[in-house]
Amino acid sequence: xxxxxxxxxxxxxxxxxxxxxxxxxxxxxxxxxxxxxxxxxxxxxxxxxxxxxxxxxxxxxxxxxxxxxxxxxxxxxxxxxxxxxxxxxxxxxxxxxxxxxxxxxxxxxxxxxxxxxxxxxxxxxxxxxx
Amino acid sequence: xxxxxxxxxxxxxxxxxxxxxxxxxxxxxxxxxxxxxxxxxxxxxxxxxxxxxxxxxxxxxxxxxxxxxxxxxxxxxxxxxxxxxxxxxxxxxxxxxxxxxxxxxxxxxxxxxxxxxxxxxxxxxxxxxx
Amino acid sequence: xxxxxxxxxxxxxxxxxxxxxxxxxxxxxxxxxxxxxxxxxxxxxxxxxxxxxxxxxxxxxxxxxxxxxxxxxxxxxxxxxxxxxxxxxxxxxxxxxxxxxxxxxxxxxxxxxxxxxxxxxxxxxxxxxxx
Amino acid sequence: xxxxxxxxxxxxxxxxxxxxxxxxxxxxxxxxxxxxxxxxxxxxxxxxxxxxxxxxxxxxxxxxxxxxxxxxxxxxxxxxxxxxxxxxxxxxxxxxxxxxxxxxxxxxxxxxxxxxxxxxxxxxxxxxxxx
Amino acid sequence: xxxxxxxxxxxxxxxxxxxxxxxxxxxxxxxxxxxxxxxxxxxxxxxxxxxxxxxxxxxxxxxxxxxxxxxxxxxxxxxxxxxxxxxxxxxxxxxxxxxxxx
Amino acid sequence: xxxxxxxxxxxxxxxxxxxxxxxxxxxxxxxxxxxxxxxxxxxxxxxxxxxxxxxxxxxxxxxxxxxxxxxxxxxxxxxxxxxxxxxxxxxxxxxxxxxxxx
Numbered sequence: 083x084x085x086x087x088x089x090x091x092x093x094x095x096x097x098x099x100x101x102x103x104x105x106x107x108x109x110x111x112x113x114x115x116x117x118x119x120x121x122x123x124x125x126x127x128x129x130x131x132x133x134x135x136x137x138x139x140x141x142x143x144x145x146x147x148x149x150x151x152x153x154x155x156x157x158x159x160x161x162x163x164x165x166x167x168x169x170x171x172x173x174x175x176x177x178x179x180x181x182x183x184x185x186x187x188x189x190x191x192x193x194x195x196x197x198x199x200x201x202x203x204x205x206x207x208x209x210x211x212x
Numbered sequence: 213x214x215x216x217x218x219x220x221x222x223x224x225x226x227x228x229x230x231x232x233x234x235x236x237x238x239x240x241x242x243x244x245x246x247x248x249x250x251x252x253x254x255x256x257x258x259x260x261x262x263x264x265x266x267x268x269x270x271x272x273x274x275x276x277x278x279x280x281x282x283x284x285x286x287x288x289x290x291x292x293x294x295x296x297x298x299x300x301x302x303x304x305x306x307x308x309x310x311x312x313x314x315x316x317x318x319x320x321x322x323x324x325x326x327x328x329x330x331x332x333x334x335x336x337x338x339x340x341x342x
Numbered sequence: 343x344x345x346x347x348x349x350x351x352x353x354x355x356x357x358x359x360x361x362x363x364x365x366x367x368x369x370x371x372x373x374x375x376x377x378x379x380x381x382x383x384x385x386x387x388x389x390x391x392x393x394x395x396x397x398x399x400x401x402x403x404x405x406x407x408x409x410x411x412x413x414x415x416x417x418x419x420x421x422x423x424x425x426x427x428x429x430x431x432x433x434x435x436x437x438x439x440x441x442x443x444x445x446x447x448x449x450x451x452x453x454x455x456x457x458x459x460x461x462x463x464x465x466x467x468x469x470x471x472x473x
Numbered sequence: 474x475x476x477x478x479x480x481x482x483x484x485x486x487x488x489x490x491x492x493x494x495x496x497x498x499x500x501x502x503x504x505x506x507x508x509x510x511x512x513x514x515x516x517x518x519x520x521x522x523x524x525x526x527x528x529x530x531x532x533x534x535x536x537x538x539x540x541x542x543x544x545x546x547x548x549x550x551x552x553x554x555x556x557x558x559x560x561x562x563x564x565x566x567x568x569x570x571x572x573x574x575x576x577x578x579x580x581x582x583x584x585x586x587x588x589x590x591x592x593x594x595x596x597x598x599x600x601x602x603x604x
Numbered sequence: 605x606x607x608x609x610x611x612x613x614x615x616x617x618x619x620x621x622x623x624x625x626x627x628x629x630x631x632x633x634x635x636x637x638x639x640x641x642x643x644x645x646x647x648x649x650x651x652x653x654x655x656x657x658x659x660x661x662x663x664x665x666x667x668x669x670x671x672x673x674x675x676x677x678x679x680x681x682x683x684x685x686x687x688x689x690x691x692x693x694x695x696x697x698x699x700x701x702x703x704x705x706x
Numbered sequence: 707x708x709x710x711x712x713x714x715x716x717x718x719x720x721x722x723x724x725x726x727x728x729x730x731x732x733x734x735x736x737x738x739x740x741x742x743x744x745x746x747x748x749x750x751x752x753x754x755x756x757x758x759x760x761x762x763x764x765x766x767x768x769x770x771x772x773x774x775x776x777x778x779x780x781x782x783x784x785x786x787x788x789x790x791x792x793x794x795x796x797x798x799x800x801x802x803x804x805x806x807x808x
Contacts, residue, residue: 101714108795114795124222133295134298134310135296182312201471206804220604226371230412231637234689242693253503270413275412325516329517332519336701364725366639367672396616397614407672410688411669442648457728457729465734467803470805527619539773592629599701
């Protein structure tokens with residue numbers, strides 16, 4: 083089946099991102115297609131490369147990046163939510179006149195339309211949040 | 213009186229930061245001293261200069277920065293919480309081998325001891341969170 | 343991968359989308375950012391239904407004035423939904439009543455359904471976005 | 474402004490700090506980051522009391538095994554608190570009972586207090602940090 | 605003075621208000637802020653509980669949060685006191701300490 | 707198949723489980739995850755409510771979240787089914803759609 087995932091909370095503060103990662107892994111192992119993972123609300127904070135969690139704990143952003151590499155996942159950060167919360171890619175940084183960016187490898191920033199498209203194109207949309 | 217404030221949630225997702233700002237303003241207007249504002253948990257996300265909220269809404273980080281300038285406020289971001297969530301100043305960026313930083317003007321990064329000290333030195337500690 | 347929905351608008355399937363709003367406005371951002379999704383979604387010409395239940399009924403309470411909290415008042419936007427052809431707005435009866443509200447308190451015309459009717463309505467959907 | 478607490482450790486006043494833990498572990502980070510505050514606070518030699526109430530009693534449930542959720546298990550750290558001279562640990566009786574738990578289920582020895590005793594204990598504090 | 609308890613959660617979704625009231629000693633103050641203000645109105649399923657609590661506690665409610673939510677101060681339960689942010693500050697200084705029930 | 711309802715909140719602090727159960731039609735599935743798993747055990751004040759719901763619904767609970775919290779599968783209410791993440795995925799595909807009660 084074709085599945086899409088919506089992540090609505092940032093990493094660590096809530097378990098949502100962890101559960102989304104475990105669910106996505108399991109779905110891939112079962113041979114399902116992940117059409118898209120969309121990050122909305124504080125979920126956009128999953129996509130910062132500036133985080134340095136303690137060595138003895140998991141690194142949520144790296145887990146996403148690794149999964150994206152291995153399975154060619156489409157990790158999309160909502161542009162409107164990202165602007166509110168300070169997640170930038172190079173283009174956005176330029177457009178907003180900011181002096182740097184912080185998006186992590188494997189993520190891209192795009193519009194809310196990508197979430198609706200995921201809802202239209204996928205057999206199931208599963209939401210993780212608070 | 214000497215007051216300290218603890219902010220435990222990021223801007224926008226919860227009202228906590230807004231309430232903390234209004235409370236701090238009112239306390240200053242009444243002549244109280246704000247010993248420190250400490251940002252913990254997702255509260256550290258109040259201190260990113262990368263956010264660009266919509267023009268027709270408030271800019272929470274700028275409100276903190278302005279208040280800090282005008283009233284010489286001590287805005288302290290917890291280093292451990294900031295590392296987990298990707299808030300960096302120049303020092304931390306260097307120390308962690310990151311290629312940039314995102315801390316906003318008027319904020320500084322320091323240890324949890326600063327929260328305990330605020331609890332010891334202030335007449336009241338008021339907590340805003342989820 | 344850029345903007346593939348521009349085609350979908352014309353050729354894609356029409357699916358039954360339901361947006362379930364269960365949270366009060368301002369205390370958290372979910373109400374506002376849910377509304378932003380609904381406005382974008384309108385361009386996709388899907389079959390859209392909005393539900394306000396639990397504390398979500400407070401999202402469409404009349405007379406919101408946010409001046410003193412320093413946050414943008416987004417409640418007028420609900421009145422614009424009709425212009426986007428988003429016209430199926432449901433409110434749960436039990437949620438209204440337990441909060442002492444009636445439809446006169448709301449900024450937009452809505453259909454009131456009870457708990458069981460709402461459960462059935464949810465089962466008729468294809469995609470449910472709950473905020 | 475750098476590290477002024479190094480003096481306070483020696484000269485500052487001793488205040489009664491209470492840490493109130495009300496949330497379950499892992500679902501949210503509050504339990505873990507509250508524990509991190511308590512460990513740092515120990516260096517300040519204040520008069521520290523920890524309370525576990527509501528879902529906070531689950532923080533010190535025995536036998537936590539987080540392998541399958543991929544999150545660090547921090548429950549062993551509660552057993553280290555004694556080494557930091559954090560010895561006043563209270564659990565609310567009503568919170569335990571409504572969840573079907575007893576003190577045998579907990580990783581650390583605690584004093585069980587009822588709702589009213591806990592309310593009085595809170596009133597005796599000077600600083601309350603609630604997570 | 606005993607302490608001030610703040611409650612910022614909706615009484616219809618969370619048990620925070622119940623917990624705060626159960627742990628407030630006689631004479632303690634309770635301040636409703638943010639989504640907590642929804643507990644302050646007559647005609648709801650939680651109104652009786654709040655009225656009963658007035659026997660032991662002074663209960664305050666933050667006016668700016670009432671207005672933001674389109675609720676009316678005219679419908680606030682008799683005996684509750686509406687305060688603004690300045691009043692919030694005064695309460696924090698008047699009571700001995702503050703417990704935020706998050 | 708009707709839909710699958712997921713609940714990730716503690717039944718002791720939030721009313722989410724109640725809301726989900728009130729809106730689940732006969733035959734709908736309910737999956738308890740994250741802090742929602744605390745509803746799954748015998749001997750608690752919410753156990754009777756969960757047992758009653760078994761008359762109309764299949765109720766599942768996520769094993770990894772049980773283990774993380776130090777709870778025991780032996781104390782799971784009779785009739786509930788413990789699943790792992792793979793089982794979670796299977797439920798999502800078997801039921802017609804998913805509603806996350808956040």
